[in-house]
Amino acid sequence: MDDLYREIILDHYQHPHNHGELPDANIHAHDTNPLCGDVLYMDIQLTNNIVSDVRFRGKGCAISQASASMLTDEIVGKSLDDVKKIDKQFILDMLGIPLGPSRIKCALLSLKVLKNGAYGITEWPDDDEE
């Protein structure tokens, strides 16, 4: 089997964790990947500034969906400040697979949505030097 699609990625893709919606959550965020038209929605429930619950939904590839599934697992119980600290490298380590530049964008879609939500903005300010 192709090592890009190792068991754990496929497992998160086919059986995503935290999938669904939280209509009454404090934070609703979404973003799209213009490359492929993928879209991701995330609802985050904050209780005392701690992520008490999170759900995501959307359409996307195995990489972006597995990344969202794994990332939502990671943030439950974290403070908003800690969520804001999550960076690109964290996601790449979490996935643990080699990715080319365009697939990295897939991997980072969930992070973009999370940041949009955490910072209360609609577009995550990009790093001009990236």
Add this chain to the structure above:
Amino acid sequence: MDDLYREIILDHYQHPHNHGELPDANIHAHDTNPLCGDVLYMDIQLTNNIVSDVRFRGKGCAISQASASMLTDEIVGKSLDDVKKIDKQFILDMLGIPLGPSRIKCALLSLKVLKNGAYGITEWPDDDEE
């Protein structure tokens, strides 16, 4: 001396024949060469469909001015039908010098103006295959 600028061309350029205007002539025509912005005016007096007098003026290079000077010499006394028959080759033979494509346009400016006048049009229909 450069053979492109043989004595007769320079002579016509520096001492043009039929230079000036005929405000009351039956035909007034002009055209420009977009390549260099040169402009040529020609006034033609027709008497019984014969060119009885012609004058030209304008600004242009030695090739276009000499060509106008020589061409106006040629047409005096010719019928309108004969004038219409004058073609590109006639001009090139009349000048008798080797010309590159852009300078050919200079050489033919006087012919364009003459045709505009002879056919009563403002732009000489070009040959799409040229």
Add this chain to the structure above:
Amino acid sequence: MSIATLEIKKGLNVAAIREDFPILHQMVNGKPLVYLDSTATSQKPEAVIQVMDAYYRKTNANVHRGVYALAEEATAQYEGARKKTQKFINAKSYREIIFTRNATEGLNLVAYAWGRKNIRAGDEIVTTQLEHHSNIVPWQLLAQEKNATLRFIPVDDQGQLRADQIETLINPKTKIVACTMMSNVAGTITPIRDLIARAHAVGAITVVDGAQAVPHMPVDVQELNCDFLAFSGHKMLAPFIGILYGKRELLEAMEPFLGGGDMIREVHMHESKWNELPYKFEAGTPAIAEAIGLGAAIDYLNELGMENVRAHEIELTDYALNKLRAVDGLTIVGPARAEERGGVIAFAVPNAHPHDVATIFDREGICVRAGHHCAMPLHERFNLPATTRASFYVYNYPDEVDRLVETLEKVREIFKS
């Protein structure tokens, strides 16, 4: 082996053609490259690469305004390319051939220079659900600005335009009909002659998107009787340049689009006079090397013969369609018969996202494209967020289709589709 030494009777000698394309002979991820993305952009033969290289090494100069030898030669080559383009699509005059940046700019040029002047509130513009965004967005912008209505000819389940809708949708209110000759996703070859006839019957002008048709089949603008035709060099073995054909009477009547050098005859502080066609629409320094490359690409295609190019693609597409239909669960977009479509096949694999599919293909050295292929409305029509697309050109051959299908089996295994 050079193309000139081949006796091509029917179809193409692909083995010989492949020798002309240096890029094809490389390994990618340890596997021989299989390039199945010519619908996005085609590869270039030696003849095209070399003519541009030679231009920069021997001839480079700005065109039209120079009297020195290099400038005369550059101008002759640039204008020679225009004449070749004219003949290739059988336009009446070289004045009807405008060099643009790409097909997209050609379509926008019509929307601005014809559309902004002629469209009024309440007018209708008709396009189709099959279109590439380049033949939708310019009309959306125009319709919005002028308060006109944009209508779409719908597509049936086979990816063909609904013939029964044409008469209602193209009606006396219609001022512009913009339609592709060949879809870059479904492959559909549209009934463009019927649309043009209907458009002219109601007094509308026709704008044909030839980006996919012109590279892959014979196209004759006089026979089509279209008013405008836009296409791109880079999809037809040539470099990055676009071509807009327009009927001379229409172009003459239009105001310029971009203002600047070369498109003028006279500029004074408060008024200007425009240059003659086609220069009126070519503002600033044009893509000279690219036009010359386009000329070489046209020579190459003429040598192959566009009938043969088309025959080859029908054969290969037919072979691929048959193989792909045997793959369990695959959704294939577009007409069933290869004769009704171009050499492009978009498909969806159950449970597998096109992006993942394309990545697995990439691991095998196979270049296919994943996404909406700049045709979101068509994907919405088929309820597919995205597809994987394989497309063929003169250098593709059946073995490559076999590798495509083998890899698809691998995809299905990974994704248990």
Add this chain to the structure above:
Amino acid sequence: MSIATLEIKKGLNVAAIREDFPILHQMVNGKPLVYLDSTATSQKPEAVIQVMDAYYRKTNANVHRGVYALAEEATAQYEGARKKTQKFINAKSYREIIFTRNATEGLNLVAYAWGRKNIRAGDEIVTTQLEHHSNIVPWQLLAQEKNATLRFIPVDDQGQLRADQIETLINPKTKIVACTMMSNVAGTITPIRDLIARAHAVGAITVVDGAQAVPHMPVDVQELNCDFLAFSGHKMLAPFIGILYGKRELLEAMEPFLGGGDMIREVHMHESKWNELPYKFEAGTPAIAEAIGLGAAIDYLNELGMENVRAHEIELTDYALNKLRAVDGLTIVGPARAEERGGVIAFAVPNAHPHDVATIFDREGICVRAGHHCAMPLHERFNLPATTRASFYVYNYPDEVDRLVETLEKVREIFKS
């Protein structure tokens, strides 16, 4: 000898540079080529020619939308060129760098996408008598369409802008100030910072035509504080591509110009969402090979050092001005001191038409340009229907100036001037 092996301290090692330009080593009409027309278009070094050739042979693929190796590599190279361009003019963000067809398209983009939205009847647009048609005609078209007034800052006898007119002409009614940084005829380096300061003081935006400045001197958009800057690759050792810099806030607020692929995020039948910058303004397939060539040209210029390029041209222009001033009866357009001008000298020979002058130069293998150089208003200002123009770049050297002057003597002999 490669450029990398040279130790350039001040000025340029022209002998070594010339080795990098294959086109220069040829005979024209039996004489060694002397290329003095870089203001129209520059020649290209090996590094630029080769990077494009390699692109077509190894990497060619459409950018942005592919996940396979070639497409990833093409995208990385294309976007890499954008970053190089950003650094070259010191823009804050790569998002402020839009690739266009040429400088002309960049200026028109501003006139359409900013101008059509923001200019109203009675507004004023200010340009200058020095301008290339590309920085006049787009504003004429805009002013005409919107019933705005186009004003020209006049030029003094030295070819410099009349400083005393700036305050009156740029006033609170002014919405756009469009000015060149360097004239392509008089060579004038304009007081662009003063104009920008004055424009901003009255709330106008500034559009700088950098087509001549950017190739020939250091340009820093943050230091200039201009709102837009347009220039052309082909005049700076690169292929046929244009660059438009725009301040991000302005670009973000603007509606798109051309519609089509790549500039959208979502297209639905009746509405679309635009892509982020800079893609919002890059509709359709861009000039990928040309952008990559531009990147290589910028590397080359950086290696030379733009300060050195400028110093070299001052030196050569000074040498030429002195020699030409010694030619009897010659009219030389533009500022007297080389420090106040670029490396371009337009002149008029008594009794000899520039066209004839250029032809005689051509017979000697010397490429000079004759005509109005797309600056008719400037020629009208000086009462010259046309001029002959010689211009210099990194590969020119004093011997070539000598050949220019010798040939001028020949011209004067023929025309008894």
